[in-house]
Amino acid sequence: MKRLVSPSTGPPSSKRARMGSPASDDSGKTGTADWPAKEEEMEAARHFILDCATAKTETLIAPDKDADGLASGSILQQTLVLLGLPLSLITTHLVQRGNNIHDPSERTAMAELSPSYVFVLDQGSRRSLPVVDIPSHRALIIDHHQAAEDEFSSASQHVTACNPPPVATSALLTYLICRPLHPAIDEQCAWLAVLGTHGDLGTNFKWQPPFPDMGEVLKRYTRKKLNDSVSLINAPQRTAAYNVPVAWDALTQAIGPADLLINKALLAARAEVNAEVERCTHVPPKFSSDGRVAVLRMKSKAQVHPVIATRWAEHLKSAKLEVVMAANEGYLEGKVNFS
Ligand SMILES: [Mn+2]
Structure with a gap:
């Protein structure tokens, strides 16, 4: 089966024609x-x-x-x-x-x-x-x-x-x-x-x-560069400024991951998020009386709660523990965002 359709020939005339996949x-x-x-x-x-x-x-x-x-x-x-x-x-x-x-x-x-x-x-x-x-x-x-x-x-x-x-x-x-x-x-x-x-x-x-x-x-x-790119592209959405266009511009202009790894705006966004995670991650969790739920509280304009919840979930070892929750009072005005 023909896999590629030349752009110059355009789509097959039949609407139902299979272009292959x-x-x-x-x-x-x-x-x-x-x-x-x-x-x-x-x-x-x-x-x-x-x-x-x-x-x-x-x-x-x-x-x-x-x-x-x-x-x-x-x-x-x-x-x-x-x-x-x-x-x-x-x-x-x-x-x-x-x-x-x-x-x-x-x-x-x-x-x-x-x-x-x-x-x-x-x-x-x-x-x-x-x-x-x-x-x-x-x-x-x-x-x-x-x-x-x-x-x-x-x-x-x-x-x-x-x-x-x-x-x-x-x-x-x-x-x-x-x-x-x-x-x-x-x-x-x-x-x-x-x-x-x-x-x-x-x-x-x-x-x-x-x-x-x-x-x-x-x-x-390389897997390393691709994975590094993932964390850089995901950084702007987590910053206080929520500057997602920075990630979109970087990604659409990049020819490969190497371009992302040297992108100053992405690196700055990741550094900001990492610093904010570091600032908020050291408050010890509070446990429910039965020990099944741990809550981590924080107040940050950055979207650090999912990262902190994941970190603590990997770190906390208790047979009773079933749920690890991060609660961020600072992310959206008047709301508490849970992860
Ligand atoms: Mn998806």
Whole structure:
């Protein structure tokens, strides 16, 4: 089966034509049909992307703020540009701290950009209004969070890797959708698929079937540099300033992990978060009277509570202990954020 579609020839004339995918190619190395998502959803997503590139109109990418979401967004943006969509027609929307994409303020901000095509990446899914209040827009949701078949924004198209297991990441799903669309995507974007996957599934993630063999990528860029990149890309979302655009800009401009490792803004963000974790992590936990719950309290504008909860969970050793909670009073005004 032909795996690559030349950008000059465009999509096959038949809407149902199969463009091929790693899940169904000759090598048989990368899993089975309908993994990481339903083949028909993946094919429909490819047609959506090709339609968008051909339409040459205002396009909005709304990726989640972490390594997986941002890597997914960067893969998609590079694909659209390779397919001929001018970068000047692509805008990115990153949601505000503590917000989600369905918040009225986010919907307003996205609608103001008057997009004809909207991509919602790695944001989680729920039954909701159309992504934006623009009657003519087309929206594609790419996700891997658990969702029932009808738990998506109305008037949207979706492709989800939430089943069958093992659940892939949004970055890997996006990569596997985009890879057959242009011959350069493999070279440009494979490392981003690994970065996003290590972001969500852990830095020791083993690339075993049905996951594709990424041995080449790990060897070329090294696991260490890719994992270092994960922590750098995840740093801006945890800073007091919540400066996610710093991570998006760095990731979309990087040719490989080496560019991220010397990025001053990312390094500064990580240093700030590390210092703040260090400041907040030494308050000893309080235990419930039965010893089953430990609570760590802190007050920080930075998103340090997940890191501190994880650290203490690894450190505390008690047969009775079942739950370790970090409670941050300083993250969102008037609220306590738990991890
Ligand atoms: Mn994700």
